Amino acid sequence: MTFRCILPAAALAALLATPAAAQRELTVETTELRGGIVMVNSGIAGNLAVLPGPDGVLVIDNHLPDTGPATEAAIADIAGTGVPRFILNTHWHGDHTGGNHHFAHQGTAIAAHHNVRERLLAAAAEWTEADGALPIITFGHDLTFHMNGQTVTATHVPGAHTDGDVIVHFPEADVIHMGDLFFSGLFPYIDLDSGGSVAGYIAAQRRGLAMAGPDTWIIPGHGPLSTRAELAAAADMLEQAQRRVAALVEQGLSLEEVMDENPLADLGETWSWRFITTERMTAILYRDAASQ
Numbered sequence: 102m103t104f105r106c107i108l109p110a111a112a113l114a115a116l117l118a119t120p121a122a123a124q125r126e127l128t129v130e131t132t133e134l135r136g137g138i139v140m141v142n143s144g145i146a147g148n149l150a151v152l153p154g155p156d157g158v159l160v161i162d163n164h165l166p167d168t169g170p171a172t173e174a175a176i177a178d179i180a181g182t183g184v185p186r187f188i189l190n191t192h193w194h195g196d197h198t199g200g201n202h203h204f205a206h207q208g209t210a211i212a213a214h215h216n217v218r219e220r221l222l223a224a225a226a227e228w229t230e231a232d233g234a235l236p237i238i239t240f241g242h243d244l245t246f247h248m249n250g251q252t253v254t255a256t257h258v259p260g261a262h263t264d265g266d267v268i269v270h271f272p273e274a275d276v277i278h279m280g281d282l283f284f285s286g287l288f289p290y291i292d293l294d295s296g297g298s299v300a301g302y303i304a305a306q307r308r309g310l311a312m313a314g315p316d317t318w319i320i321p322g323h324g325p326l327s328t329r330a331e332l333a334a335a336a337d338m339l340e341q342a343q344r345r346v347a348a349l350v351e352q353g354l355s356l357e358e359v360m361d362e363n364p365l366a367d368l369g370e371t372w373s374w375r376f377i378t379t380e381r382m383t384a385i386l387y388r389d390a391a392s393q
C-alpha cells in the first residue's frame with residue numbers, strides 16, 4: 102500500500118550533520134511491509150521504519166532537524182498517534198537523528214549505540230545541541246525491543262558508515278533496516294571522519310546479506326525499498342570499486358593522478374548521484390586505501 106502526501110521539510114544541506122538551511126516541500130511515500138511495519142521514504146532524509154501497535158509505536162530514525170511536525174504527521178497517519186514510545190537512531194547523522202529533540206519533548210525515549218550519543222555530544226551543530234537531542238538509552242553490542250508481536254534487534258557493526266551504525270532486524274516480519282549501511286542503487290557515503298571504513302562498510306553489507314533471505318524486505322538509509330538482490334549488487338560494486346582504487350594507491354599514484362585515471366567511470370554511469378558523485382566516491386576510496 103502506497104500513498105503520497107506533501108509535507109514541509111528541510112534542505113538537502115542537512116543530509117549530513119549540518120543545520121537545515123531552508124524549508125522546502127517534501128514528498129513522503131509510505132509503504133506497508135509485513136507485521137504492520139511501514140517504511141516512510143521522504144526522498145531526501147533517511148528512510149524511517151514505523152512499527153505501530155498496542156504496546157506503543159517504535160520508529161527507526163526520524164528525519165531532519167526541522168521536520169519534526171511533518172514526521173509526526175506521517176507517523177500519525179500510520180499509527181493513529183504521532184508520538185512514538187521509542188525511537189532508535191541507526192547512527193548519528195542529522196538526517197536520521199534530527200527529530201530527536203522534537204519527539205523527546207513529547208515523551209519519546211530515544212535509543213542508540215553509545216558512540217551515537219558521544220558523536221552527538223561532540224558535534225558543534227545547532228540541532229545536536231537542541232534540548233532532548235541526545236539518546237537517553239545507549240547500548241554496546243545490541244538492543245532488542247519486544248513490541249507489538251515483533252522482535253526488533255539492533256546489532257552494532259564495527260566502523261562502517263560511522264562507528265555507531267546498527268543493522269535493525271525484524272525476524273518474524275522478515276524485514277531489515279540497514280540505516281546508511283545501504284544506499285540502494287547509489288554510491289554510498291562512508292564517513293571516514295566519524296570512524297567509518299570501506300572494509301567495515303563491505304563487511305556490514307555482507308552481514309546484512311547473511312541475515313536476508315529471498316523474500317526479505319530491506320529498507321536502505323537512502324533509496325527505494327529493496328531486496329537481497331539490490332544489497333548484494335551494492336556490496337559487489339563497492340568491493341570492485343575498492344579494489345580498483347586500492348590497486349592505483351599501491352602503484353603510488355597521487356589522488357590527482359587517480360582522479361585523472363577515473364577508475365570508477367563506468368560504475369559512475371549507474372551509481373553516481375548528486376551527493377556522492379564518481380569523483381567523491383573515488384576520493385573516499387583513495388583516502389581509505391592510503392591510510393591502510
Ligand SMILES: [Zn+2]
Binds near residue numbers: 192194262281
Ligand atoms: Zn548517514
